[in-house]
Amino acid sequence: MANVVRLCIILVGGWLALMFGLSSIWLGSVASLGFGCLWLIGRETRRYESAMAGLVVFTILAVIGLSQNLPDWAMLLEVIGVLVAWDLHLFEARLAYTSRIENSASLIRAHLERLAIIAMLSLVLGGLGLGIDLRLNLLAAVGLGSLAVLLLARILRQNR
Amino acid sequence: MERPTLPALVLSGLLLLGLATLNGRILDLAIPFLLLLGAGLLFQPPLPRLRATRELETTRAAKDQPVQVRLSVTNDGDRLEEVHLRELLPSGLTISEGASEVITSLDAGAMIELQYTVQAGRGLYSFGGVAATASDRLGLFRRRTILPVSDQLFVLPDVLKLRRIEIRPRATRVYSGAIPVRQGGAGIEFHGVREYQPGDPQRWINARATARHTQSLFVNEFEQERVADVGLILDARRRSDVRMGDHSLFEHSVTAMAALADTFLKGGNRVGLAIYSDAVEWTFPGYGNLQRERILRALASARTGDRPAFEGLELLPSRLFPGRSQIVLVSPLVNEDLTALVRLRAQGFHLLILSPNSVAYERSLLPPTSDVELAARIATVERQYLLLRLLHAGIQVVDWDVSVPIEQIARQILTMPPARPVTFAVGSEG
DSSP, rough: OOOHHHHHHHHHHHHHHHHHHHOOOOOHHHHHHHHHHHHHHHTTTTOOOHHHHHHHHHHHHHHHHHHTOOHHHHHHHHHHOOOOOOOOHHHHHHHTTTTTTHHHHHHHHHHHHHHHHOOOOOOOHHHHHHOOOOOOHHHHHHHHHHHHHHHHHHHHHOOO | TTHHHHHHHHHHHHHHHHHTOHHHHHHHHHHHHHHHHHHHHOOOOOOEEEEEEEEEEEEEETTOOEEEEEEEEEESOOOOOEEEEOOOOOOTTTEEEOOOOEEEEEEOOOOEEEEEEESSEEHHHHHHHEEEEOOTSSSOEEEEEOOOOOEEEEEEEEOOOOOOOOOOOOOOSSSSEEEEEEEEEEEEEEEEEEOOOTTHHHHHHHHHHHHHOHHHHHHHEEEEEEEEEEEEEEEEEEEGGGGGEEEEEEHHHHHHHHHHHHHHHHHOOEEEEEEESSEEEEEEEEEEHHHHHHHHHHTTTOOOOOOGSSSSSOOOOOSOOOOHHHHHHHHOGGGGGHHHHHHHHHHHHHHHEEEEEEHHHHHHHHHOOOHHHHHHHHHHHHHHHHHHHHHHHTTEEEEEEETTTTTHHHIIITTSSSOOOEEEOOTTOO
Protein backbone atom coordinates (compact mmCIF):
# COMPACT_ATOMS: atom_id res chain seq x y z
CA MET A 1 0.00 0.00 0.00
CA ALA A 2 2.80 2.38 0.95
CA ASN A 3 4.52 1.89 -2.39
CA VAL A 4 1.32 2.52 -4.30
CA VAL A 5 0.83 5.82 -2.49
CA ARG A 6 4.46 6.82 -3.09
CA LEU A 7 4.17 5.93 -6.77
CA CYS A 8 0.97 7.95 -7.14
CA ILE A 9 2.55 11.05 -5.58
CA ILE A 10 5.66 10.71 -7.75
CA LEU A 11 3.51 10.30 -10.87
CA VAL A 12 1.38 13.32 -9.95
CA GLY A 13 4.41 15.56 -9.43
CA GLY A 14 6.46 14.11 -12.27
CA TRP A 15 3.65 14.22 -14.84
CA LEU A 16 2.88 17.88 -14.25
CA ALA A 17 6.60 18.75 -14.21
CA LEU A 18 7.00 16.95 -17.53
CA MET A 19 4.07 18.78 -19.08
CA PHE A 20 5.35 22.16 -17.93
CA GLY A 21 8.83 21.17 -19.08
CA LEU A 22 7.64 20.23 -22.56
CA SER A 23 6.17 23.71 -22.85
CA SER A 24 9.40 25.21 -21.49
CA ILE A 25 7.65 26.60 -18.42
CA TRP A 26 10.50 25.79 -16.08
CA LEU A 27 9.02 27.57 -13.10
CA GLY A 28 5.98 25.29 -13.33
CA SER A 29 8.23 22.23 -13.57
CA VAL A 30 10.23 23.24 -10.53
CA ALA A 31 7.08 24.05 -8.55
CA SER A 32 5.51 20.70 -9.46
CA LEU A 33 8.61 18.76 -8.47
CA GLY A 34 9.01 20.83 -5.29
CA PHE A 35 5.43 20.36 -4.15
CA GLY A 36 5.60 16.68 -5.07
CA CYS A 37 8.70 16.29 -2.89
CA LEU A 38 7.00 18.13 -0.03
CA TRP A 39 4.00 15.83 -0.30
CA LEU A 40 6.30 12.79 -0.25
CA ILE A 41 8.19 14.12 2.76
CA GLY A 42 4.89 14.79 4.51
CA ARG A 43 3.82 11.25 3.85
CA GLU A 44 7.07 9.77 5.12
CA THR A 45 6.87 11.85 8.30
CA ARG A 46 3.23 10.88 8.83
CA ARG A 47 1.91 14.40 8.33
CA TYR A 48 -1.34 13.52 6.74
CA GLU A 49 -2.29 17.15 6.23
CA SER A 50 0.17 17.03 3.34
CA ALA A 51 -2.44 15.04 1.38
CA MET A 52 -4.94 17.87 1.69
CA ALA A 53 -2.35 20.46 0.78
CA GLY A 54 -1.29 18.30 -2.18
CA LEU A 55 -4.86 18.04 -3.47
CA VAL A 56 -5.37 21.80 -3.40
CA VAL A 57 -1.93 22.78 -4.70
CA PHE A 58 -1.83 20.34 -7.63
CA THR A 59 -5.40 21.19 -8.67
CA ILE A 60 -4.41 24.87 -8.73
CA LEU A 61 -1.28 23.98 -10.72
CA ALA A 62 -3.46 22.04 -13.18
CA VAL A 63 -5.69 25.09 -13.63
CA ILE A 64 -2.58 27.24 -14.15
CA GLY A 65 -1.39 24.65 -16.66
CA LEU A 66 -4.65 25.06 -18.56
CA SER A 67 -4.22 28.82 -18.58
CA GLN A 68 -0.71 28.27 -19.99
CA ASN A 69 -2.19 26.22 -22.81
CA LEU A 70 -0.95 22.84 -21.63
CA PRO A 71 -2.94 19.96 -23.18
CA ASP A 72 -6.44 19.56 -21.72
CA TRP A 73 -6.24 15.78 -21.54
CA ALA A 74 -2.93 15.96 -19.67
CA MET A 75 -4.44 18.27 -17.05
CA LEU A 76 -7.49 16.00 -16.73
CA LEU A 77 -5.15 13.06 -16.14
CA GLU A 78 -3.29 15.16 -13.59
CA VAL A 79 -6.45 15.98 -11.64
CA ILE A 80 -7.57 12.34 -11.66
CA GLY A 81 -4.12 11.32 -10.44
CA VAL A 82 -4.18 13.94 -7.68
CA LEU A 83 -7.57 12.72 -6.50
CA VAL A 84 -6.40 9.10 -6.46
CA ALA A 85 -3.17 9.98 -4.61
CA TRP A 86 -5.08 12.04 -2.05
CA ASP A 87 -7.61 9.28 -1.47
CA LEU A 88 -5.00 6.54 -1.14
CA HIS A 89 -2.87 8.65 1.15
CA LEU A 90 -5.77 9.18 3.58
CA PHE A 91 -6.83 5.54 3.28
CA GLU A 92 -3.30 4.47 4.16
CA ALA A 93 -3.38 6.81 7.15
CA ARG A 94 -6.65 5.38 8.37
CA LEU A 95 -5.26 1.87 8.21
CA ALA A 96 -1.99 2.89 9.84
CA TYR A 97 -3.76 4.48 12.81
CA THR A 98 -5.87 1.40 13.50
CA SER A 99 -4.17 -1.37 15.42
CA ARG A 100 -6.23 -4.21 13.97
CA ILE A 101 -7.60 -4.60 10.44
CA GLU A 102 -9.88 -7.53 9.82
CA ASN A 103 -9.56 -9.00 6.31
CA SER A 104 -7.27 -6.17 5.28
CA ALA A 105 -6.60 -7.64 1.83
CA SER A 106 -10.27 -7.68 0.86
CA LEU A 107 -10.79 -4.25 2.43
CA ILE A 108 -7.97 -2.76 0.36
CA ARG A 109 -9.09 -4.57 -2.76
CA ALA A 110 -12.66 -3.28 -2.43
CA HIS A 111 -11.43 0.26 -1.88
CA LEU A 112 -9.11 0.12 -4.89
CA GLU A 113 -11.82 -1.36 -7.08
CA ARG A 114 -14.25 1.45 -6.30
CA LEU A 115 -11.54 4.06 -6.72
CA ALA A 116 -10.52 2.55 -10.04
CA ILE A 117 -14.13 2.66 -11.25
CA ILE A 118 -14.37 6.35 -10.36
CA ALA A 119 -11.04 7.09 -12.03
CA MET A 120 -12.07 5.27 -15.22
CA LEU A 121 -15.47 6.98 -15.29
CA SER A 122 -13.76 10.32 -14.74
CA LEU A 123 -11.44 9.61 -17.62
CA VAL A 124 -14.28 8.62 -19.93
CA LEU A 125 -16.63 11.43 -18.97
CA GLY A 126 -13.81 13.95 -18.87
CA GLY A 127 -12.62 12.81 -22.28
CA LEU A 128 -16.15 13.17 -23.62
CA GLY A 129 -16.43 16.55 -21.97
CA LEU A 130 -13.32 17.77 -23.75
CA GLY A 131 -14.93 16.97 -27.08
CA ILE A 132 -18.18 18.76 -26.33
CA ASP A 133 -18.52 22.39 -27.21
CA LEU A 134 -21.27 23.69 -24.96
CA ARG A 135 -22.46 27.28 -25.18
CA LEU A 136 -23.68 28.60 -21.86
CA ASN A 137 -25.88 31.63 -21.39
CA LEU A 138 -26.04 33.61 -18.18
CA LEU A 139 -29.03 31.66 -16.86
CA ALA A 140 -27.31 28.29 -17.34
CA ALA A 141 -24.15 29.64 -15.73
CA VAL A 142 -26.09 30.90 -12.71
CA GLY A 143 -27.96 27.57 -12.53
CA LEU A 144 -24.76 25.56 -12.55
CA GLY A 145 -23.22 27.89 -9.98
CA SER A 146 -26.24 27.46 -7.71
CA LEU A 147 -25.97 23.70 -8.14
CA ALA A 148 -22.38 23.85 -6.99
CA VAL A 149 -23.31 25.89 -3.92
CA LEU A 150 -26.19 23.53 -3.09
CA LEU A 151 -23.96 20.50 -3.41
CA LEU A 152 -21.40 22.04 -1.13
CA ALA A 153 -24.07 22.96 1.43
CA ARG A 154 -25.47 19.44 1.34
CA ILE A 155 -22.07 17.88 1.93
CA LEU A 156 -21.21 20.25 4.76
CA ARG A 157 -24.58 19.56 6.41
CA GLN A 158 -24.00 15.83 6.01
CA ASN A 159 -20.76 16.05 7.92
CA ARG A 160 -21.93 18.25 10.72
CA MET B 1 -11.76 18.75 8.46
CA GLU B 2 -14.14 15.96 7.45
CA ARG B 3 -13.06 14.00 4.46
CA PRO B 4 -15.57 15.08 1.76
CA THR B 5 -15.35 18.75 2.66
CA LEU B 6 -12.10 19.41 0.85
CA PRO B 7 -13.06 17.79 -2.50
CA ALA B 8 -16.41 19.58 -2.22
CA LEU B 9 -14.63 22.90 -1.75
CA VAL B 10 -12.29 22.19 -4.68
CA LEU B 11 -15.25 21.15 -6.82
CA SER B 12 -17.13 24.33 -6.00
CA GLY B 13 -14.03 26.39 -6.66
CA LEU B 14 -13.51 24.80 -10.06
CA LEU B 15 -17.17 25.22 -11.01
CA LEU B 16 -17.27 28.85 -9.95
CA LEU B 17 -13.95 29.62 -11.62
CA GLY B 18 -15.04 27.87 -14.81
CA LEU B 19 -18.33 29.75 -14.89
CA ALA B 20 -16.75 33.07 -14.03
CA THR B 21 -14.15 32.77 -16.75
CA LEU B 22 -16.55 30.95 -19.10
CA ASN B 23 -13.83 28.34 -19.54
CA GLY B 24 -15.27 24.88 -20.24
CA ARG B 25 -11.86 23.24 -19.80
CA ILE B 26 -11.79 24.21 -16.14
CA LEU B 27 -15.33 22.83 -15.70
CA ASP B 28 -14.03 19.61 -17.22
CA LEU B 29 -11.50 19.31 -14.41
CA ALA B 30 -14.38 19.25 -11.93
CA ILE B 31 -15.74 15.96 -13.30
CA PRO B 32 -13.52 13.61 -11.19
CA PHE B 33 -14.51 15.47 -8.01
CA LEU B 34 -18.17 15.38 -8.99
CA LEU B 35 -18.03 11.63 -9.56
CA LEU B 36 -16.19 10.98 -6.31
CA LEU B 37 -18.68 12.92 -4.22
CA GLY B 38 -21.63 11.55 -6.18
CA ALA B 39 -20.46 7.98 -5.54
CA GLY B 40 -20.01 8.81 -1.86
CA LEU B 41 -23.54 10.21 -1.59
CA LEU B 42 -24.99 7.29 -3.53
CA PHE B 43 -23.36 4.61 -1.38
CA GLN B 44 -23.82 6.25 1.99
CA PRO B 45 -23.57 3.81 4.88
CA PRO B 46 -26.62 3.00 7.00
CA LEU B 47 -26.68 4.08 10.64
CA PRO B 48 -24.94 1.25 12.49
CA ARG B 49 -27.28 -0.80 14.68
CA LEU B 50 -24.83 -2.68 16.80
CA ARG B 51 -24.92 -4.34 20.19
CA ALA B 52 -21.85 -4.63 22.37
CA THR B 53 -21.03 -6.72 25.42
CA ARG B 54 -17.84 -6.59 27.42
CA GLU B 55 -16.32 -9.09 29.80
CA LEU B 56 -13.56 -8.17 32.20
CA GLU B 57 -11.40 -10.95 33.59
CA THR B 58 -11.78 -9.26 36.97
CA THR B 59 -13.26 -6.02 38.22
CA ARG B 60 -10.63 -5.59 40.93
CA ALA B 61 -6.95 -5.87 40.25
CA ALA B 62 -3.64 -5.03 41.81
CA LYS B 63 -1.37 -2.33 40.44
CA ASP B 64 0.09 -3.29 37.03
CA GLN B 65 -1.74 -6.62 37.07
CA PRO B 66 -2.71 -7.62 33.51
CA VAL B 67 -6.48 -7.76 33.07
CA GLN B 68 -7.94 -9.37 29.99
CA VAL B 69 -10.90 -7.66 28.33
CA ARG B 70 -13.15 -9.32 25.79
CA LEU B 71 -15.47 -7.14 23.73
CA SER B 72 -18.11 -8.63 21.43
CA VAL B 73 -20.00 -6.52 18.91
CA THR B 74 -22.99 -7.93 17.02
CA ASN B 75 -24.56 -6.29 13.99
CA ASP B 76 -28.35 -6.14 14.41
CA GLY B 77 -28.83 -4.00 11.33
CA ASP B 78 -27.92 -4.08 7.62
CA ARG B 79 -24.55 -5.10 6.29
CA LEU B 80 -21.85 -2.55 7.00
CA GLU B 81 -19.28 -2.25 4.22
CA GLU B 82 -16.70 -0.78 6.51
CA VAL B 83 -17.00 -0.12 10.20
CA HIS B 84 -14.44 1.17 12.65
CA LEU B 85 -14.99 -0.03 16.22
CA ARG B 86 -13.01 1.64 18.95
CA GLU B 87 -13.14 1.14 22.70
CA LEU B 88 -13.39 4.45 24.54
CA LEU B 89 -10.79 3.56 27.13
CA PRO B 90 -10.43 5.67 30.24
CA SER B 91 -7.18 7.56 30.46
CA GLY B 92 -4.51 5.84 32.51
CA LEU B 93 -5.14 2.37 31.14
CA THR B 94 -2.41 1.01 28.92
CA ILE B 95 -2.89 -1.84 26.49
CA SER B 96 -0.15 -4.39 26.95
CA GLU B 97 -1.44 -6.93 24.47
CA GLY B 98 -4.03 -7.10 21.71
CA ALA B 99 -6.00 -4.30 20.08
CA SER B 100 -8.90 -2.23 21.34
CA GLU B 101 -10.03 -1.11 17.89
CA VAL B 102 -10.68 -2.71 14.56
CA ILE B 103 -11.70 -1.86 11.02
CA THR B 104 -13.82 -4.54 9.44
CA SER B 105 -16.91 -5.23 7.40
CA LEU B 106 -19.87 -6.74 9.22
CA ASP B 107 -22.67 -8.73 7.64
CA ALA B 108 -26.15 -8.54 9.10
CA GLY B 109 -26.21 -10.66 12.26
CA ALA B 110 -22.44 -11.13 12.25
CA MET B 111 -20.33 -10.73 15.37
CA ILE B 112 -16.76 -9.63 15.92
CA GLU B 113 -14.71 -10.08 19.05
CA LEU B 114 -11.86 -7.96 20.35
CA GLN B 115 -9.50 -9.28 22.99
CA TYR B 116 -6.90 -7.20 24.69
CA THR B 117 -5.04 -6.90 27.97
CA VAL B 118 -4.81 -3.73 30.01
CA GLN B 119 -2.63 -2.65 32.90
CA ALA B 120 -2.89 0.39 35.12
CA GLY B 121 -1.79 2.12 38.24
CA ARG B 122 -4.07 2.63 41.24
CA GLY B 123 -7.45 4.06 40.29
CA LEU B 124 -11.05 3.57 39.34
CA TYR B 125 -11.42 3.14 35.61
CA SER B 126 -14.83 3.49 33.96
CA PHE B 127 -15.13 2.15 30.46
CA GLY B 128 -17.13 4.64 28.45
CA GLY B 129 -18.57 2.57 25.64
CA VAL B 130 -17.63 1.71 22.10
CA ALA B 131 -17.46 4.21 19.24
CA ALA B 132 -18.74 2.70 16.01
CA THR B 133 -18.15 4.57 12.76
CA ALA B 134 -19.62 3.12 9.58
CA SER B 135 -18.37 4.47 6.28
CA ASP B 136 -18.73 3.82 2.58
CA ARG B 137 -15.98 1.96 0.74
CA LEU B 138 -14.25 5.22 -0.13
CA GLY B 139 -14.39 6.41 3.46
CA LEU B 140 -16.03 9.67 2.41
CA PHE B 141 -19.27 9.72 4.34
CA ARG B 142 -19.56 8.36 7.83
CA ARG B 143 -22.23 7.54 10.37
CA ARG B 144 -21.11 7.50 13.96
CA THR B 145 -22.72 6.13 17.09
CA ILE B 146 -21.65 5.24 20.61
CA LEU B 147 -22.61 1.78 21.86
CA PRO B 148 -23.40 2.05 25.56
CA VAL B 149 -21.62 -0.66 27.49
CA SER B 150 -20.28 0.36 30.86
CA ASP B 151 -17.92 -1.45 33.18
CA GLN B 152 -15.65 -0.47 36.01
CA LEU B 153 -12.22 -1.69 36.90
CA PHE B 154 -10.82 -1.01 40.35
CA VAL B 155 -7.06 -1.09 40.58
CA LEU B 156 -6.53 -1.30 44.30
CA PRO B 157 -3.53 0.04 46.18
CA ASP B 158 -0.94 -2.40 47.46
CA VAL B 159 -1.84 -3.66 50.92
CA LEU B 160 1.29 -4.16 52.99
CA LYS B 161 1.10 -6.43 56.00
CA LEU B 162 1.83 -4.63 59.25
CA ARG B 163 2.19 -6.03 62.73
CA ARG B 164 -0.33 -5.03 65.35
CA ILE B 165 -0.56 -1.28 65.83
CA GLU B 166 -0.84 -0.13 69.40
CA ILE B 167 -3.55 2.42 69.96
CA ARG B 168 -5.12 3.51 73.24
CA PRO B 169 -8.36 5.33 72.51
CA ARG B 170 -10.22 6.81 75.46
CA ALA B 171 -13.39 4.94 74.56
CA THR B 172 -13.77 1.42 73.26
CA ARG B 173 -16.66 -0.75 72.22
CA VAL B 174 -18.06 -3.53 74.38
CA TYR B 175 -16.83 -6.41 72.24
CA SER B 176 -13.59 -8.15 73.04
CA GLY B 177 -10.71 -7.33 70.78
CA ALA B 178 -7.05 -6.45 70.94
CA ILE B 179 -6.92 -3.04 72.57
CA PRO B 180 -6.06 -3.03 76.32
CA VAL B 181 -8.49 -0.83 78.25
CA ARG B 182 -6.87 -0.64 81.72
CA GLN B 183 -9.72 -2.56 83.35
CA GLY B 184 -9.59 -5.92 85.02
CA GLY B 185 -11.31 -8.84 83.41
CA ALA B 186 -10.66 -11.55 80.88
CA GLY B 187 -7.56 -10.96 78.81
CA ILE B 188 -3.96 -11.94 78.34
CA GLU B 189 -1.82 -9.29 80.05
CA PHE B 190 -1.54 -9.40 83.85
CA HIS B 191 -3.48 -6.52 85.44
CA GLY B 192 -3.61 -7.23 89.22
CA VAL B 193 -4.72 -9.52 92.03
CA ARG B 194 -8.12 -9.57 93.74
CA GLU B 195 -10.10 -11.79 96.09
CA TYR B 196 -11.65 -14.89 94.63
CA GLN B 197 -15.29 -14.62 93.63
CA PRO B 198 -17.63 -17.46 92.81
CA GLY B 199 -17.41 -18.23 89.12
CA ASP B 200 -13.73 -17.39 88.72
CA PRO B 201 -11.83 -20.17 86.93
CA GLN B 202 -9.55 -22.21 89.16
CA ARG B 203 -6.56 -21.63 86.91
CA TRP B 204 -6.70 -17.93 87.80
CA ILE B 205 -5.91 -18.62 91.46
CA ASN B 206 -2.68 -16.96 92.49
CA ALA B 207 -0.94 -19.50 94.71
CA ARG B 208 1.60 -17.10 96.21
CA ALA B 209 -0.96 -14.49 97.26
CA THR B 210 -3.30 -17.16 98.61
CA ALA B 211 -0.47 -18.69 100.68
CA ARG B 212 0.10 -15.37 102.44
CA HIS B 213 -3.60 -15.02 103.33
CA THR B 214 -4.83 -18.32 104.71
CA GLN B 215 -8.43 -17.13 105.21
CA SER B 216 -9.24 -16.37 101.59
CA LEU B 217 -8.34 -17.19 97.99
CA PHE B 218 -6.84 -14.70 95.58
CA VAL B 219 -6.97 -14.76 91.81
CA ASN B 220 -5.05 -13.01 89.06
CA GLU B 221 -6.89 -10.36 87.10
CA PHE B 222 -6.14 -9.67 83.47
CA GLU B 223 -6.44 -6.50 81.47
CA GLN B 224 -9.54 -6.43 79.35
CA GLU B 225 -9.01 -6.12 75.62
CA ARG B 226 -11.69 -4.71 73.42
CA VAL B 227 -12.29 -3.43 69.95
CA ALA B 228 -12.48 0.25 69.20
CA ASP B 229 -13.83 2.73 66.71
CA VAL B 230 -11.03 3.86 64.46
CA GLY B 231 -11.58 6.81 62.15
CA LEU B 232 -9.10 7.02 59.32
CA ILE B 233 -8.57 10.33 57.56
CA LEU B 234 -6.55 10.58 54.38
CA ASP B 235 -5.35 14.05 53.50
CA ALA B 236 -5.84 14.38 49.73
CA ARG B 237 -5.37 18.12 49.44
CA ARG B 238 -3.24 19.06 46.45
CA ARG B 239 -1.49 21.74 48.50
CA SER B 240 -0.04 19.18 50.87
CA ASP B 241 1.01 16.78 48.12
CA VAL B 242 4.42 16.79 46.44
CA ARG B 243 4.22 15.76 42.82
CA MET B 244 7.03 15.67 40.29
CA GLY B 245 6.50 13.78 37.05
CA ASP B 246 5.38 10.27 37.93
CA HIS B 247 6.37 10.67 41.57
CA SER B 248 3.74 11.63 44.09
CA LEU B 249 3.87 11.70 47.85
CA PHE B 250 0.13 11.07 47.88
CA GLU B 251 0.68 7.55 46.54
CA HIS B 252 2.76 6.78 49.64
CA SER B 253 -0.04 8.14 51.82
CA VAL B 254 -2.56 5.89 50.07
CA THR B 255 -0.34 2.83 50.48
CA ALA B 256 0.14 3.59 54.17
CA MET B 257 -3.59 4.14 54.64
CA ALA B 258 -4.41 0.82 52.98
CA ALA B 259 -1.98 -0.97 55.28
CA LEU B 260 -3.36 0.77 58.37
CA ALA B 261 -6.97 0.03 57.45
CA ASP B 262 -6.14 -3.61 56.84
CA THR B 263 -4.35 -3.90 60.16
CA PHE B 264 -7.08 -2.22 62.21
CA LEU B 265 -9.78 -4.30 60.57
CA LYS B 266 -7.84 -7.49 61.21
CA GLY B 267 -7.73 -6.46 64.86
CA GLY B 268 -11.52 -6.61 64.87
CA ASN B 269 -12.02 -2.85 65.11
CA ARG B 270 -14.80 -0.84 63.55
CA VAL B 271 -13.09 1.30 60.93
CA GLY B 272 -14.35 4.23 58.85
CA LEU B 273 -12.50 6.29 56.27
CA ALA B 274 -12.74 9.93 55.28
CA ILE B 275 -10.82 11.15 52.25
CA TYR B 276 -10.28 14.88 52.56
CA SER B 277 -10.07 16.14 49.00
CA ASP B 278 -12.40 18.41 46.98
CA ALA B 279 -15.02 17.17 49.39
CA VAL B 280 -15.06 14.68 52.22
CA GLU B 281 -15.59 11.23 50.75
CA TRP B 282 -16.88 9.18 53.62
CA THR B 283 -16.85 5.40 53.95
CA PHE B 284 -19.22 4.56 56.79
CA PRO B 285 -17.59 2.58 59.64
CA GLY B 286 -17.83 -1.18 59.56
CA TYR B 287 -16.11 -4.43 60.38
CA GLY B 288 -14.43 -7.24 58.53
CA ASN B 289 -13.59 -8.14 54.98
CA LEU B 290 -16.52 -6.35 53.42
CA GLN B 291 -15.44 -3.10 55.03
CA ARG B 292 -11.86 -3.77 53.94
CA GLU B 293 -13.10 -4.05 50.36
CA ARG B 294 -15.12 -0.83 50.69
CA ILE B 295 -12.14 1.06 52.03
CA LEU B 296 -9.77 -0.30 49.39
CA ARG B 297 -12.21 0.72 46.66
CA ALA B 298 -12.49 4.19 48.14
CA LEU B 299 -8.70 4.40 48.24
CA ALA B 300 -8.48 3.12 44.66
CA SER B 301 -10.45 6.09 43.44
CA ALA B 302 -8.84 8.65 45.77
CA ARG B 303 -7.54 11.71 43.96
CA THR B 304 -6.03 14.93 45.19
CA GLY B 305 -8.21 18.02 45.00
CA ASP B 306 -7.69 21.72 45.45
CA ARG B 307 -11.05 23.29 46.25
CA PRO B 308 -10.39 26.53 48.21
CA ALA B 309 -12.93 25.63 50.90
CA PHE B 310 -10.93 22.50 51.74
CA GLU B 311 -7.51 24.14 51.81
CA GLY B 312 -7.35 23.91 55.60
CA LEU B 313 -8.39 21.05 57.84
CA GLU B 314 -11.15 23.11 59.50
CA LEU B 315 -13.81 21.10 57.70
CA LEU B 316 -12.59 17.82 59.12
CA PRO B 317 -15.78 15.93 59.90
CA SER B 318 -15.25 15.25 63.59
CA ARG B 319 -18.95 14.49 64.11
CA LEU B 320 -18.66 11.49 61.84
CA PHE B 321 -16.54 9.76 64.45
CA PRO B 322 -17.82 8.52 67.84
CA GLY B 323 -16.71 10.71 70.71
CA ARG B 324 -13.33 9.99 72.30
CA SER B 325 -12.52 7.41 69.66
CA GLN B 326 -9.20 6.88 67.90
CA ILE B 327 -8.52 8.98 64.83
CA VAL B 328 -5.62 8.20 62.52
CA LEU B 329 -4.68 10.95 60.10
CA VAL B 330 -2.24 10.34 57.26
CA SER B 331 -1.10 13.74 56.10
CA PRO B 332 2.13 15.48 55.09
CA LEU B 333 0.72 18.46 57.09
CA VAL B 334 1.09 22.15 56.39
CA ASN B 335 1.68 24.88 58.96
CA GLU B 336 -1.94 26.06 58.94
CA ASP B 337 -3.19 22.64 60.08
CA LEU B 338 -2.10 23.11 63.66
CA THR B 339 -5.24 24.84 64.95
CA ALA B 340 -7.67 22.36 63.44
CA LEU B 341 -5.75 19.39 64.80
CA VAL B 342 -5.43 20.84 68.27
CA ARG B 343 -9.18 21.50 68.27
CA LEU B 344 -9.80 17.89 67.29
CA ARG B 345 -7.64 16.75 70.15
CA ALA B 346 -9.46 19.09 72.52
CA GLN B 347 -12.74 17.46 71.54
CA GLY B 348 -11.45 14.30 73.21
CA PHE B 349 -10.29 12.25 70.25
CA HIS B 350 -7.11 10.28 70.53
CA LEU B 351 -5.20 11.45 67.52
CA LEU B 352 -2.40 9.61 65.76
CA ILE B 353 -0.82 11.38 62.81
CA LEU B 354 1.33 9.49 60.34
CA SER B 355 2.99 12.28 58.45
CA PRO B 356 4.92 11.48 55.25
CA ASN B 357 7.87 13.85 55.28
CA SER B 358 7.24 16.17 52.34
CA VAL B 359 10.53 18.03 52.77
CA ALA B 360 12.72 14.93 52.61
CA TYR B 361 10.67 13.60 49.71
CA GLU B 362 10.95 16.75 47.66
CA ARG B 363 14.66 17.02 48.42
CA SER B 364 15.19 13.46 47.17
CA LEU B 365 13.63 14.41 43.86
CA LEU B 366 15.65 17.57 43.33
CA PRO B 367 19.30 17.86 42.28
CA PRO B 368 21.50 18.28 45.37
CA THR B 369 22.56 21.90 44.88
CA SER B 370 23.47 24.23 47.72
CA ASP B 371 20.24 26.21 47.21
CA VAL B 372 18.16 23.05 47.52
CA GLU B 373 20.03 21.99 50.64
CA LEU B 374 19.55 25.38 52.27
CA ALA B 375 15.84 25.46 51.40
CA ALA B 376 15.42 21.92 52.70
CA ARG B 377 17.08 22.81 56.00
CA ILE B 378 14.80 25.80 56.50
CA ALA B 379 11.72 23.76 55.58
CA THR B 380 12.82 20.95 57.90
CA VAL B 381 13.15 23.34 60.82
CA GLU B 382 9.69 24.73 60.12
CA ARG B 383 8.26 21.24 59.87
CA GLN B 384 9.89 20.05 63.07
CA TYR B 385 8.55 23.09 64.85
CA LEU B 386 5.05 22.25 63.65
CA LEU B 387 5.41 18.63 64.76
CA LEU B 388 6.71 19.69 68.16
CA ARG B 389 3.73 21.96 68.69
CA LEU B 390 1.42 19.08 67.81
CA LEU B 391 3.34 16.91 70.20
CA HIS B 392 2.91 19.42 72.99
CA ALA B 393 -0.81 19.47 72.28
CA GLY B 394 -0.95 15.79 73.17
CA ILE B 395 -1.09 14.42 69.66
CA GLN B 396 0.85 11.31 68.73
CA VAL B 397 2.89 12.13 65.63
CA VAL B 398 5.01 9.83 63.50
CA ASP B 399 7.26 11.67 61.07
CA TRP B 400 7.71 9.26 58.20
CA ASP B 401 10.47 9.59 55.67
CA VAL B 402 8.92 7.64 52.81
CA SER B 403 12.30 6.23 51.76
CA VAL B 404 11.90 4.03 54.86
CA PRO B 405 9.29 1.32 54.21
CA ILE B 406 6.05 1.73 56.13
CA GLU B 407 6.47 -1.79 57.53
CA GLN B 408 9.69 -0.73 59.20
CA ILE B 409 8.10 2.40 60.67
CA ALA B 410 5.20 0.32 61.91
CA ARG B 411 7.48 -2.29 63.43
CA GLN B 412 9.75 0.24 65.16
CA ILE B 413 7.22 2.81 66.32
CA LEU B 414 3.60 1.88 65.88
CA THR B 415 3.82 -1.49 67.62
CA MET B 416 5.00 0.20 70.84
CA PRO B 417 2.34 1.37 73.28
CA PRO B 418 2.02 5.13 72.87
CA ALA B 419 4.13 6.86 75.50
CA ARG B 420 2.43 9.27 77.84
CA PRO B 421 1.36 11.61 76.52
CA VAL B 422 2.76 11.13 73.01
CA THR B 423 5.27 9.43 70.81
CA PHE B 424 7.42 11.41 68.45
CA ALA B 425 9.67 9.70 65.99
CA VAL B 426 11.69 11.14 63.17
CA GLY B 427 12.62 9.19 60.05
CA SER B 428 16.19 8.84 58.88
CA GLU B 429 16.20 12.13 56.98
CA GLY B 430 13.96 14.07 59.31
